[in-house]
Amino acid sequence: MNLRIDHAGKRYRSDFWGLREFSLELKPGVWGLLGPNGAGKSTLMRILATITPPTEGTITWNGVDIRRKPDVIREVLGYLPQDFGVYPNLNVVEFLEYMAAIKGLDARSARRRIDELLQMTNLTSAGKRPLGGYSGGMRQRVGIAQALLNDPRLLIVDEPTVGLDPEERVRFRNLLMDLSGERIVLLSTHIVSDVEATAGQIALINGGRLVCTASPDDLLAQMTGKVWEWLVPAENLPTIKTQFLTSSVLRRNGRIQVRVVDAKPPSADAEPALPNLEDAYLFHIHQPGGVAA
Secondary structure (H helix, E strand, C coil): CCEEEEEEEEEEECCEEEEEEEEEEECCEEEEEECCCCCCHHHHHHHHCCCCCCCEEEEEECCEECCCCCHHHHCCEEEECCCCCCCCCCEHHHHHHHHHHHCCCCHHHHHHHHHHHHHHCCCHHHCCCEHHHCCHHHHHHHHHHHHCCCCCCEEEEECCCCCCCHHHHHHHHHHHHHHCCCCEEEEEECCHHHHHHHCCEEEEEECCEEEEEECHHHHHHHCCCCEEEEEECHHHHHHHHHHCEEEEEEEECCEEEEEEECCCCCCCCCEECCCCHHHHHHHHHCCCCCCCC
């Protein structure tokens, strides 16, 4: 099972590329596509889902060009877009039956699969309630259920936890982990903690280009000696923020503890700190050439 993206690009206007020279090879497991808003994540998701054709480059599924033969990936694809809509007057069973018919599942197989998915997404007790009364988290669970109807080998979820409360976010992360197995799961997000909790491999994207690809452990190892904590007077903070890449600010006993990401200490009294994934994300996104156009 292999999804290969080779120098893919998408031009929206003569002077604007939403994606450019993007190359990545994905194999089974959870992959995190991490980048700021506007980085090109949704553009890539739509290209992989064969909704939007690339302007340049190729995407192959097990060696087959999906632009020439889109059905090879559509048959194995589950997709939860960022703007997932439902029919508010249908209940979840009716909605999933409708989606199963669109995907070509026969009625008996669909009914069995829907029962399995309602249990998997903890929606069995709400199966007869109209979708218009569902919370944001419950709608996201309906979204992942419809994406899983055909037991996809490739599952793409685009910003799935935006707007969810902390409990729903944790539940959704756990569900993605349970779903990985022998399939490729591509999680697109700008929320670092979502990727940290689920992904075995992370691809950082900014300005429509791939910044780097690494495991969470490798990203953290690269940050050794590049993260510092520094107690400063509150009045110095605005100047420090203009001079250094600041990942967090905490108030401590009338002073400010600043967390700075830099290859060298920002001051003689700054202390080295253990890096986290957010430090690594900020460091790579703000490298020269990594800033969005």
